[in-house]
Amino acid sequence: MSTVVLVRCPSYDRRTVEDAVEAGLSALPEAEPIRPGESLLLKPNLLAAIPPGSAATTHPEVVRAVALFLARRGARLTCGDSPALDDPGRALRISGLTAVLEELGLPEADFRRSVSVPFPEGHVLRRMDLAKAVADADGVVGISKLKTHALTGLTGAVKNLYGCVAGREKALGHFRHPSPASFARMVADVAACVAPRFHVMDAVVAMEGNGPRNGRPRSLGFLLFSADPVALDAVAAHLVRIAPDTVPTLAAGAARGLGVRSPDRIRVSMPRPEDRPASVPGGIFSCRAMPDALRFDDFEAAETEHSLLAAFFRRSGRLGRKALVHRPVIAASDCIQCGQCIDACPTDPASLSRESGREVPVYDYGRCIRCYCCQEICPAGAIRVRRAPLAFLLGR
Ligand code: SF4
Numbered sequence: 356m357s358t359v360v361l362v363r364c365p366s367y368d369r370r371t372v373e374d375a376v377e378a379g380l381s382a383l384p385e386a387e388p389i390r391p392g393e394s395l396l397l398k399p400n401l402l403a404a405i406p407p408g409s410a411a412t413t414h415p416e417v418v419r420a421v422a423l424f425l426a427r428r429g430a431r432l433t434c435g436d437s438p439a440l441d442d443p444g445r446a447l448r449i450s451g452l453t454a455v456l457e458e459l460g461l462p463e464a465d466f467r468r469s470v471s472v473p474f475p476e477g478h479v480l481r482r483m484d485l486a487k488a489v490a491d492a493d494g495v496v497g498i499s500k501l502k503t504h505a506l507t508g509l510t511g512a513v514k515n516l517y518g519c520v521a522g523r524e525k526a527l528g529h530f531r532h533p534s535p536a537s538f539a540r541m542v543a544d545v546a547a548c549v550a551p552r553f554h555v556m557d558a559v560v561a562m563e564g565n566g567p568r569n570g571r572p573r574s575l576g577f578l579l580f581s582a583d584p585v586a587l588d589a590v591a592a593h594l595v596r597i598a599p600d601t602v603p604t605l606a607a608g609a610a611r612g613l614g615v616r617s618p619d620r621i622r623v624s625m626p627r628p629e630d631r632p633a634s635v636p637g638g639i640f641s642c643r644a645m646p647d648a649l650r651f652d653d654f655e656a657a658e659t660e661h662s663l664l665a666a667f668f669r670r671s672g673r674l675g676r677k678a679l680v681h682r683p684v685i686a687a688s689d690c691i692q693c694g695q696c697i698d699a700c701p702t703d704p705a706s707l708s709r710e711s712g713r714e715v716p717v718y719d720y721g722r723c724i725r726c727y728c729c730q731e732i733c734p735a736g737a738i739r740v741r742r743a744p745l746a747f748l749l750g751r
Pocket residue numbers: 683699700701702705706707718722723724725726727728729730
């Protein structure tokens with residue numbers, strides 16, 4: 356049985372967030388106590404250098420409140436992440452976190468250098484290049500953002516830890532493990548190696564639709580807390596009614612022993628009486644029995660494909676793939692011709708390029724491995740996942 360603590364937090368007002376974090380972390384069972392003097396790395400989701408209003412990154416007020424809670428208990432803190440293409444320092448600044456670090460006197464974590472870490476217990480990765488900041492810290496605290504994701508359905512506590520892998524290595528991981536299931540198994544190894552002390556999820560304003568960068572901000576008004584990243588993501592999926600089978604990190608995380616995903620084995624705790632719906636006066640219920648009053652029926656999921664048959668057709672000939680596997684497409688009218696999608700593509704040569712006389716990149720779908728790094732990185736929201744015409748034959 357794992358516990359996920361759910362606290363209402365209707366806005367990013369400083370005092371409101373501080374109170375919600377204090378309530379959530381104080382009520383968190385199963386988390387190892389903080390030892391005075393130990394060094395902890397705060398690992399938010401900094402997908403890119405994007406201001407907080409877009410809901411693509413963990414909000415700085417959430418990171419600030421977690422930092423204050425831990426600093427009061429004597430922890431020495433650093434904070435950082437490894438964005439896909441941007442410089443880590445620039446991502447911290449634009450996302451509003453440099454101001455938090457300066458206010459609290461915290462150093463920027465070193466996500467520019469990496470350390471090769473052996474991991475003999477790995478199911479997929481027996482060695483991985485982790486950011487030096489991760490290797491240097493006594494422990495890690497994941498501070499994820501609830502967002503939709505074209506490859507993994509949902510990005511939350513488990514997927515957030517893929518940012519502990521340094522720089523370009525992340526793109527190589529996509530290339531070596533292109534299907535959602537194999538990518539999720541690799542991410543689960545990273546999560547098992549990093550093994551954070553506990554996780555906080557920013558779902559005050561989440562992202563729906565074309566995530567993880569260009570979806571719509573969606574106000575949910577919750578912060579979630581757990582020592583179990585799989586249970587945390589499972590509760591998040593239940594909140595927004597995303598089907599668990601479209602989130603491969605849930606299955607991979609549970610298989611890897613990171614936590615539990617069965618809704619019957621997850622206890623949800625709402626420690627503050629004022630947060631609770633009338634149907635759960637005691638504030639404790641199983642994830643399966645989550646009251647409708649807490650859930651968001653109209654949350655827009657990402658367009659994803661996760662059946663085993665889809666995985667098979669990803670490797671099949673051109674015709675099968677075209678008919679049965681989703682693909683990224685560019686809306687030429689939205690494209691600002693920056694070329695970042697080409698830079699982000701992990702295939703060599705890239706599976707999209709500028710053809711002579713055309714500034715908008717053109718896909719080579721025969722080579723494209725459907726990792727959706729281009730869709731994730733596009734700063735203009737010009738790339739969407741187009742549903743394959745016969746995908747319904749695969750059961751979705
Ligand atoms: S074109 Fe896009 S989806 Fe295809 S391999 Fe490159 S980054 Fe991945």
